[in-house]
Amino acid sequence: MVTTQTCKNGLRIVSEQIPHFHSVAMGVFVNNGSRDELPEENGITHFIEHMLFKGTDSRTAKEIAREFDRIGGDINAYTSKEYTCYYAKVLDHHAEHAVTVLADMFFNSQMDPEEFDKERQVILEEISMTEDMPDDDVHEQLWRVMYPQNSIGAPILGTAETLAGFTPEKIRDYMDRHYTPANTVVSVAGNITPALLEKIESLFGDFEKEESPKKYELPNFTSGYSLKNKETEQGHLCLGYPGLSLNDPDIYNVTVLNNIIGGSMSSRLFQEIREKRGLAYSIFSYHSAYSDHGTLAIYGGTSDEQMAEMQQVILSLLKELKNGGITEQEITDSKEQLKGSLMLGLESTSARMSRNGRHELLLGKHQSYEEVLTQIDQVSLEKVMELLEILVETPAISIIRPKEASLV
Incomplete structure (x- = not known):
């Protein structure tokens, strides 16, 4: 406890x-x-x-x-x-x-x-x-x-x-x-x-300092792009989309969505881009949640010659998912993966200490593991699809390429 x-x-x-x-x-x-x-x-x-x-x-x-x-x-x-x-x-x-x-x-x-x-x-x-x-x-x-x-x-x-x-x-x-x-x-x-x-x-428990209240300005997501050329063997691509905050009641829905997109070896991105097409060694997505907002991002690294194809496959895959491509089985598998990851973390004192410290600091509350498991079980295909439609629209794009080239 x-x-x-x-x-x-x-x-x-x-x-x-x-x-x-x-x-x-x-x-x-x-x-x-x-x-x-x-x-x-x-x-x-x-x-x-x-x-x-x-x-x-x-x-x-x-x-x-x-x-x-x-x-x-x-x-x-x-x-x-x-x-x-x-x-x-x-x-x-x-x-x-x-x-x-x-x-x-x-x-x-x-x-x-x-x-x-x-x-x-x-x-x-x-x-x-x-x-x-x-x-x-x-x-x-x-x-x-x-x-x-x-x-x-x-x-x-x-x-x-x-x-x-x-x-x-x-x-x-x-x-x-x-x-x-x-x-x-x-x-x-x-x-x-x-x-x-x-x-x-x-x-x-005894030190005293005058408090300085936080004054965060809510970040406004911008769907711009950046192209950087440098001496490198591969091209590197990141796509960014808005996400959800730590306090959002749908936080586990978006976590499940991320797993399905690119958060695991069985994800759509990994299977399509690495396993099926051999376009990249490293391909994944992640969701970063903060106190007042979040970000969903996708990363892939490939040869410069394959960069355009990889980006197009990513965008096509996301479009396919938005058109009803997510299955109930994927939702179930992703939920079980999340629950397994949570429970395996119980075996580490460092993981427990870190989780408790972050929750107290940023949320001011602690949920039992049973409460979290219940919330994960409540994730639904309908809600995941709703979030996919809302969040995954026009991305921010960052590209690093090994030679001068136009944005793909």
């Missing part, structure tokens, strides 16, 4: 006790991501994520890494468009020590100017690495096309121009405005002891 307790400063602690496990997964979730940034701040949230690993008043960056290596644990972090997470997984008898180190990083990062400049260069290399991988870069270009006037379309890593303007003082000011108790959730799952929960409350 998932339990939530609120500290006196407003910070929430979410816990799920799993006594037969020998591990504890823990995460510090901050309700702040790249879409919270102003244009000149683009990339600052991700920069903060890096800097929290660069040493505190009592631990160097090397000592932070060594402490987790010594106890056989893992520690890492990631930045998304809506939140940031610092997480660790350790054996249960090391949990109190692990959360102590996480708290030290969270509250006492030094922001040393020398380390700051080195990490700026590290992130510039990370940006270059992404640009050197066209199968990643094409997704970044798609988001720019879909939401050109909204911060959610900007890259999480930022740009060389925005990174050049960051200073330790700007980082601290940004953290003071966004890293607040009400914006923070600590999630733990596994063989949790009462002493661990007391430790978390003692470490995180």
Whole structure:
């Protein structure tokens, strides 16, 4: 059972006790991501994520890494468009020590100017690495096309121009405005002891910062296109369509729809484009859900000579589905796949911790697994077809090609 307790400063602690496990997964979730940034701040949230690993008043960056290596644990972090997470997984008898180190990083990062400049260069290399991988870069270009006037379309890593303007003082000011108790959730799952929960409350339950309310502007989807030419062996294509938000009552209907389109090996795209025609090695679709909107996207990578054919097959397949091509058997199979994926996730403390932290942070509520299974069972062919008709219209298009060419 998932339990939530609120500290006196407003910070929430979410816990799920799993006594037969020998591990504890823990995460510090901050309700702040790249879409919270102003244009000149683009990339600052991700920069903060890096800097929290660069040493505190009592631990160097090397000592932070060594402490987790010594106890056989893992520690890492990631930045998304809506939140940031610092997480660790350790054996249960090391949990109190692990959360102590996480708290030290969270509250006492030094922001040393020398380390700051080195990490700026590290992130510039990370940006270059992404640009050197066209199968990643094409997704970044798609988001720019879909939401050109909204911060959610900007890259999480930022740009060389925005990174050049960051200073330790700007980082601290940004953290003071966004890293607040009400914006923070600590999630733990596994063989949790009462002493661990007391430790978390003692470490995180007293800090105070003035709250800065979120002011998201609802993104307006744009069906434009982007064509980028670069030195690459393959062409890469992304099609983007509007999706649904995390709170939408039809969220499982659109998830089933995505599975049927390209979310599995038995999906229409995989079977038609890879298995039947041999047009691509990698072909798939995905649905990204956020607090106020969502996106349904399709990706395929193929030779430049086959790009036009692959795109035409994708569009024809979607048209076929809209003309009544989805079967009841596909709905049933997709629902069972979703339920299987959900239940298999129960075997991982990390998956449970992450799920609980995101739900508390973004939804403020927790559904039991039985409630979720019931909602999946209620998915219907009629509703899936209705969503297909509404969402899949004129796409946003992003293409990366190995030579100069017109849009296909």
